[in-house]
Amino acid sequence: MDKLTTNDAVALLRRAGVPVTVQRLEIARVLFSRPLHVSADQVLAMARENAPETSRATVYNTLKLFREKKLVKELIVDPERVVYDSNTHPHYHLYDINTGELTDVSAEELRVVGVPRLPEGVELEQVDVIIRVRGKAVSEAA
């Protein structure tokens, strides 16, 4: 609900080396007020609440920029759409195939043992773990 103050958002962008604009500010305030899993379209909708003139293309541009600057992580979890995660600390995910719900699994809780040594010249970008579950007994008789 309560978003980042404009000042905090400006500071955050500057620190990351992202030139500040009105739209980027609003998108940052949407994303970084709390850890969030959102699609580009959801970001657009949320940004437009406060900055109605924001365009879809700008959201895509901004999300790409934020990813380059390591402000968000892209989650490739659903073939339909990319999900952006504003939590960039190492952690993993639990994904409900039926509902599309995405839940964090902390890196303390879950460990990946035995990541193979990489050939020289190849560097690790990130390790994704997605625990796919189906269930939540898609309410039949409600």
Add this chain to the structure above:
Amino acid sequence: MDKLTTNDAVALLRRAGVPVTVQRLEIARVLFSRPLHVSADQVLAMARENAPETSRATVYNTLKLFREKKLVKELIVDPERVVYDSNTHPHYHLYDINTGELTDVSAEELRVVGVPRLPEGVELEQVDVIIRVRGKAVSEAA
């Protein structure tokens, strides 16, 4: 190169409870002659080598059917396209962001420790681990 015999492919489909048709046979022969990572379009191209009248829609239908029957696994690794894996044994993947190359990591090599207990009604579908790397020093001076 050498594909499954028609008899073997028929047996394989029957065992999985998939009604046999010419197209499904050819797609099965393409997929199950060896462990493979392929996109729908690649399957189409490979199937058309022997069965040129195969349509794109049929390939999508068949891949979806094969997935339901657990004959292939869907890998959500690249936002652009779904990759089908004809190796359904538990294993994980290493993905080169630059080249798109996808490599298996065996379940002996890599272990996921601490998968959280699931609420009742929720059942585990599969655990995906994708080690994303960038590198292979995209040949500059070749």
Add this chain to the structure above:
DNA sequence: GTACTTGCAAATTGTTTGCAGACAC
């Protein structure tokens, strides 16, 4: 004959692109 499959082409959807105007410094 009945039910399932197929091929085709059109529709859909997330994302990207080209470009002209707006903005920042």
Add this chain to the structure above:
DNA sequence: GTGTCTGCAAACAATTTGCAAGTAC
């Protein structure tokens, strides 16, 4: 003034859908 952003609309690509004809038993 120059270079960076933005909005818009058109372009794109993977996948899905509707439907009429084809096939299997």
